[in-house]
Amino acid sequence: MHCNQLRSSHMMSDRLVSALRLTCGTGLFATMATCAALLAGTSPAAHAAPQAAHTAVNPARAALPKLELTDDILFQVMASEIGLQRGLPGNAFRTYIALARETRDPRFAQRATEIAFTARAVDQALEGARLWSEIDPAAAAPRQLIQSLLISTGQWDEVEPVLAAQLNRAPPAQRGAAILLLQRTLSRSPDTAGALGVLERLTVKDRQLPETHLALATARAANKDNAGALAELDRALALRPHYEPAALMAADLRAQENPEAAIASLRAYVQTAPASIDARLALARLYLASERVDEAQQQFEALRARAPNDARVALALGLIQLQQKRYREAEAELQRYLKLAQASKMDADTAYQGLSQAAEEQRDYKAALAWIERIDDERLATATQVKRAQLLGKLQRLDEAQAIFKELGEETANIDDPERRAAMQASLRQAEVGMLLEAGAIDRARARLSALLEAEPNQPDYLYELAMVEERAQRYDVMETLLNRFITLRPDDRQGYNALGYSLADRNTRLQEALQLLEKATQLAPEDPYIMDSLGWVKYRLGDLQTAADLLQRAYDKSPQAEIAAHLGEVLWQLGRRDDAKRTWDKARRLDDESGILKRTLERHGVVLPE
Structure with missing residues (x-):
């Protein structure tokens, strides 16, 4: 036509x-x-x-x-x-x-x-x-x-001449900035090797600029070449010793492999550039990550002395203190940030989130709710509403909480992309069920998922989530039936094998069946730390303590979680390595001092960890 x-x-x-x-x-x-x-x-x-x-x-x-x-x-x-x-x-x-x-x-x-x-x-x-x-x-x-x-799409032969022409239009004084912009443009491609090649070719005559080496370092890091990235950053700093972005990136990369080397490099930079706020903040974070609290505190004091009215410093210090669970100090800094931000009309929502988190972790849920309700950034609307519902759940205002989830669920119908819509619906459903379980409302959680299953009896996600609810209710026969249906519908999904195998191991029953299930899960996802944890736990139940310890250590190294640490400590204790076990449990407490499995483990062994 x-x-x-x-x-x-x-x-x-x-x-x-x-x-x-x-x-x-x-x-x-x-x-x-x-x-x-x-x-x-x-x-x-x-x-x-x-x-x-x-x-x-x-x-x-x-x-x-x-x-x-x-x-x-x-x-x-x-x-x-x-x-x-x-x-x-x-x-x-x-x-x-x-x-x-x-x-x-x-x-x-x-x-x-x-x-x-x-x-x-x-x-x-x-x-x-x-x-x-x-x-x-x-x-x-x-x-x-x-x-x-x-x-x-990585069609470099066609786009490279266009990018070269754009770069060559930049005035000499702005060429360094143009090269950094070029790198950011190229970073949109999933072909990181191809993007690096283009950047290298287009900047071959610009190696006298520190920005070139920073751009190349960023591209090499995206290509998982940290050693090459560090070499480029060293060249950038040789050309411009006070080049803060290069110093910060170098410290960040070194921290992944060698925290002490990262601290040394950043400490040397701070000595040459004592006025650098961001470098001192980064150094303080590295000290805290290495549990060198006194040295971190020295950097905090230096920051307060050098920038007493810098809102960025107050916000950064508040968030760092919050991460360290030093709630009073965090609240003081975040409140100070709000006063400074008000004068300069800076964003307050990050501070509101931090203050809400501090209140929540101190179990002052009313205060946490009041802070979260002050957030007005539309980009945070969904996350804010989910957090409101979770806090209402902790206050046992369950009808209000579920009404929020219902409204959010109705809004997802307007998402055009089917995959994104389904992912959002799943996230909201899981958040609602999690809220109900945390509130002890197991019957409500069961009713919510049962209604969904009635409409779609063979929907695997609903089966799995309802199985987890029944496990919480200790209705293990129902849980096993649901998980077996899930495995039948999704035979290549590791979740079903892991959940059922771990449940059997944790209850110390049908251990050979649990082992077979977890070996199948391992075949499907050999590097999954949660499956390693489950397999380590069943090995412990079967008496293979050293294999269990090795698996649990690998799992913890991949994903430092309180539950994994509690399991690892248990096995170390049984191996007679009691000091190692206590240190491991102490790490678990730092990760999550509300962990139920950690509390039960410590009570069972009569261990009281020092404050």
């Missing part, structure tokens, strides 16, 4: 009547608005493209052809938009591309590009953007989108 082909008015009227019948009800007004928007030079908001495609949503009027809105064009636009509403973006894309080629109107090419981008059809999005740019060479948006798509 082509818009320049003549149609009889009778035939077109019949087709338009058919199209209108299709749109009656929910889609008519949206579809008519789309037609009007396209011919007015704007884009339909319901199918918005990325920012790059919106920077020039009104193509230059001088470039637009004189186009009559014929019945044929109107029909094709309406049919395409109806197809979009019914989940058929491919047909809509092809129609708009054909219209753009026939009419040479950039608005149709733009719409085709938006549809393809929203559908994550990269090849079609490139086709649309290229046609858009061909029709309207003055428009910046399609060129930006083409570049972004080429980078994201």
Whole structure:
């Protein structure tokens, strides 16, 4: 169907009547608005493209052809938009591309590009953007989108000359900043090796600039070449000894392998640049991570002395103190930040989150709720509402809490992307069930999941989550039935084998069956620390203490969790390594002093850890 082909008015009227019948009800007004928007030079908001495609949503009027809105064009636009509403973006894309080629109107090419981008059809999005740019060479948006798509798909031969031209347009005084911007642009690609290669080639004559080496270091780190990244950072600091970003990144990389080396390098930098606030903060964090509290405190005092009215310092100190569970000090710093931030109109929401967390961890749930309700950043709206519901649950205001989750669940229906919608619904459901279990409302949690299962009896996620509720209720026969159904439906999912195997091991029953289940889980995910923990636990139950200790140590090294540490300490105790066991349990307490399994373990052995 082509818009320049003549149609009889009778035939077109019949087709338009058919199209209108299709749109009656929910889609008519949206579809008519789309037609009007396209011919007015704007884009339909319901199918918005990325920012790059919106920077020039009104193509230059001088470039637009004189186009009559014929019945044929109107029909094709309406049919395409109806197809979009019914989940058929491919047909809509092809129609708009054909219209753009026939009419040479950039608005149709733009719409085709938006549809393809929203559908994550990269090849079609490139086709649309290229046609858009061909029709309207003055428009910046399609060129930006083409570049972004080429980078994201690693089409380096085509995009590298474009990036070289952009870099060469930078004035000499701004070339270093342009190289750092280039690296950030390239970092959007999953092909980190290809991105590094482009950066190396385009900056081959810029090695006298410290920014070049910082950019190369960042690219090498993204490519998992920490040694190469550190070598580049050393070159950057040789060229500019007080180059703070390079010093901070070098310390961060060294800390992953050798915290003491990181401390030494950052301490040396602070001596040469004593006014660096960020370097002192980073050094204080490293000291705390290494449990060198006195030296960390010295840095805190130096920061307060050097920047008593710097809001950033107050916020950073407050968050660090919160991380260390020094709640009074954290609250004082965060309150001080709020006063300083108010004068300079800085964001307060991070401090509100910190103050809410401090109150919650001190079990002052009313105060925590009051702080969280002061957050007004729309970007944090969902997370804030979830936290409100969780705090209401801790206050036993369960009807209010569940009402929030219900409202949030209804809002997810507006998410266009099916995968994202399903992930959000799962996160909200799990958060609601977790809130109910923490509140001791097992019957409510069971009712919530049972209602979902009644509607979808073979939905594996509901089966698994209900099994965890029944495990909490110690209804183990029901739990095992649900988990076996889950395993039947998802035989390649490690969760079912791990959950059932661990439950049997923890109850010290049917240990050979537990071992088989956990060996199967290990085959499916050999590096999963939680499965290592479960397998270590069943080995302990079977009396293979050294193998258990080795597995649990590996699990803890991969994921320092209080429950894993409690298990590891138990095995070390049975091996006669009681001092090691106490040190391990002390680490567990620092991670989570409310851990039920840790408390039960300590009580069983009559161990009282020093404060």
